[in-house]
Amino acid sequence: MYDILVIGAGVSGLSAALHAAEKGLSVILLTKGSKPDGSSNYAQGGIATVTSKTDSFQLHINDTLEAGAGLCKKETVRILTQNGPSTIRQLVKWGVKFTPAEKNEDNIPFDLHLEGGHSHKRILHAADLTGKEMMRALLNELRMKSNIHFIENSIAYDLICEGESETKRCIGAKVIHQKTAKMQTVFAKATIIATGGAGRLWLHTTNPADSTGDGMAIASRAGAALQDIEFMQFHPTSLYAPKLKKTFLISEAVRGFGGILKNKNGEEFMNSVHPLRSLAPRDIVARAIHHEMAKTGEPNMFLDVTARSPKDIKTQFPNIYAKCLEVGIDMTKNWIPVVPAAHYMCGGILVDAWSRTEIIGLYACGEVAATGVHGANRLASNSLLESVIFALRAVDNILKSNLLSMEIKPPKISLEKISLIGGNIWKQRRLVLQKTMWNYCGIIRTIEGLNQGLNIIYEFEKEIKKTLSSKGPKNIDFISFRNAVQNSKLILKSALCRKESRGLHYILDYPNLDPKTKHHRIYIND
Numbered sequence: 366m367y368d369i370l371v372i373g374a375g376v377s378g379l380s381a382a383l384h385a386a387e388k389g390l391s392v393i394l395l396t397k398g399s400k401p402d403g404s405s406n407y408a409q410g411g412i413a414t415v416t417s418k419t420d421s422f423q424l425h426i427n428d429t430l431e432a433g434a435g436l437c438k439k440e441t442v443r444i445l446t447q448n449g450p451s452t453i454r455q456l457v458k459w460g461v462k463f464t465p466a467e468k469n470e471d472n473i474p475f476d477l478h479l480e481g482g483h484s485h486k487r488i489l490h491a492a493d494l495t496g497k498e499m500m501r502a503l504l505n506e507l508r509m510k511s512n513i514h515f516i517e518n519s520i521a522y523d524l525i526c527e528g529e530s531e532t533k534r535c536i537g538a539k540v541i542h543q544k545t546a547k548m549q550t551v552f553a554k555a556t557i558i559a560t561g562g563a564g565r566l567w568l569h570t571t572n573p574a575d576s577t578g579d580g581m582a583i584a585s586r587a588g589a590a591l592q593d594i595e596f597m598q599f600h601p602t603s604l605y606a607p608k609l610k611k612t613f614l615i616s617e618a619v620r621g622f623g624g625i626l627k628n629k630n631g632e633e634f635m636n637s638v639h640p641l642r643s644l645a646p647r648d649i650v651a652r653a654i655h656h657e658m659a660k661t662g663e664p665n666m667f668l669d670v671t672a673r674s675p676k677d678i679k680t681q682f683p684n685i686y687a688k689c690l691e692v693g694i695d696m697t698k699n700w701i702p703v704v705p706a707a708h709y710m711c712g713g714i715l716v717d718a719w720s721r722t723e724i725i726g727l728y729a730c731g732e733v734a735a736t737g738v739h740g741a742n743r744l745a746s747n748s749l750l751e752s753v754i755f756a757l758r759a760v761d762n763i764l765k766s767n768l769l770s771m772e773i774k775p776p777k778i779s780l781e782k783i784s785l786i787g788g789n790i791w792k793q794r795r796l797v798l799q800k801t802m803w804n805y806c807g808i809i810r811t812i813e814g815l816n817q818g819l820n821i822i823y824e825f826e827k828e829i830k831k832t833l834s835s836k837g838p839k840n841i842d843f844i845s846f847r848n849a850v851q852n853s854k855l856i857l858k859s860a861l862c863r864k865e866s867r868g869l870h871y872i873l874d875y876p877n878l879d880p881k882t883k884h885h886r887i888y889i890n891d
Contacts, residue, residue, distance in 0.1 A: 367393040368769055370537055370553035372521045377731025377752035378559035379503040384760045386510040393551055395540060396517050397575045411490030413746040414449030416473055420485040422446045429747060432482045432646045433740025434868035435882060441718050441736045448754045460502035463489045479621035480745040482646040488746045493616055493682045518543045520579060524587040525778060533588060535727035536773050546783040546841060552775045555726050555763045558584055558714060562732040566853055567707035568803035571603050571614045580733040582848035584714045585889040589722045592735040592886045593712030595860040596869040598743050599808050600708035601650035605665035606692040612706050613688050615668060617745040620644055622681060624670040628657055648742040648869045651705040655808045667700035705808060711739040715886060720759035726768055728759040741868020781839060788842030795846050802853055806860055810872040815861050822854045859887050
């Protein structure tokens with residue numbers, strides 16, 4: 366029996382675990398890989414917070430609300446912005462090394478980037494590998510805590526709950542070790558889901574292989590609500606390099622650094638799309654690139670940063686420069702070929718301002734959670750800040766609640782047999798599902814397309830139901846496929862419910878905004 370079970374080990378999960386350990390709580394941390402990983406490791410740009418004297422919380426709030434297209438929750442946006450500076454101080458205390466300012470102007474110790482949608486330079490960064498640096502520092506601190514325990518190479522199969530309806534309480538999870546297929550139970554007085562996003566539901570994505578939406582799936586099966594999951598952010602500038610096995614992200618900060626979007630003829634097509642031109646919010650840029658590609662028949666657009674000096678480019682973006690060079694592109698001389706890719710889930714498990722779900726003892730934070738901060742479109746570099754702030758708030762709420770003093774009598778749980786063999790068929794089905802989501806629930810949507818996607822999902826569900834009712838052991842790839850089908854169905858249904866175009870959800874049948882818009886909440890049985 367642990368005080369807290371943390372499912373997921375990106376920046377949000379590690380922050381929650383570390384904060385809890387520092388408060389003297391016993392923590393069990395579930396990691397999907399052999400070491401803590403996830404999208405956090407690939408976060409290039411940085412973390413947004415008010416630092417400059419010419420900036421303010423209100424300006425950061427205004428930028429966030431503007432990007433969120435009318436669906437941000439103002440209270441959680443206020444919490445995000447006002448807790449920014451203290452959160453940065455905590456991260457520095459934990460050993461995060463942000464890139465220092467070359468000249469300490471206005472007593473600002475950090476180098477600040479400008480990114481799309483921001484009215485001021487407020488992006489702290491660690492070169493162009495900010496997430497990786499945050500992970501390094503957090504892991505270094507975690508290793509010094511004797512009250513944090515790891516279960517590596519494991520996935521949460523399902524949550525364990527007791528009680529019904531309003532008294533339902535989460536008391537742990539069934540866990541499967543991915544290398545041995547052994548299932549075990551883990552009990553805890555509180556559970557925090559921090560499993561990251563669901564970009565791998567789409568064919569083209571910047572997300573790592575772990576980003577499959579498993580946290581949303583197990584939470585919704587337990588009875589928790591999902592909210593705003595129709596809003597998948599497609600990052601406008603992933604590197605177009607077909608020979609790369611993994612999609613590579615070209616950071617928002619490259620546009621903030623002066624990068625200009627162009628078509629193959631050198632036309633700056635964003636100039637006629639938005640007043641901020643190449644620095645417009647991501648949803649607008651992604652759609653504009655998609656439109657330009659469709660109009661010209663080209664497989665990609667270009668990002669031109671050659672106006673800046675080679676020295677500055679290499680200093681600011683060493684990792685991006687090296688990756689481009691690897692595929693034969695010298696970004697100091699050549700335009701970078703770019704194309705949109707699924708990047709960030711703005712909705713997720715519905716939580717309140719303390720990261721609480723509707724189920725007692727169950728919390729969610731990071732990309733898997735719908736705090737309402739991002740609304741219909743995430744403002745660049747708000748995600749790392751949100752991941753840390755709401756992870757700390759989850760632990761603070763657990764400490765203030767009576768969860769830790771409530772007794773739990775672990776029930777007897779029947780454990781299913783899981784197999785490691787025979788997974789190829791489910792991997793093949795998974796590829797079909799990814800193509801379905803890309804084709805019918807991508808950057809531009811239609812009612813007809815969304816319904817076509819659902820029809821494919823319904824056929825998959827028949828196959829899943831048949832497999833679940835069979836007596837043989839379930840394959841580990843089947844478990845992942847089942848979660849993906851469940852999430853995809855709910856996303857498609859949520860998209861059909863939003864009869865307007867707003868933020869990241871653009872549907873040709875309803876091109877205008879609905880003035881009576883609201884958040885859309887969905888449950889597994891809806």
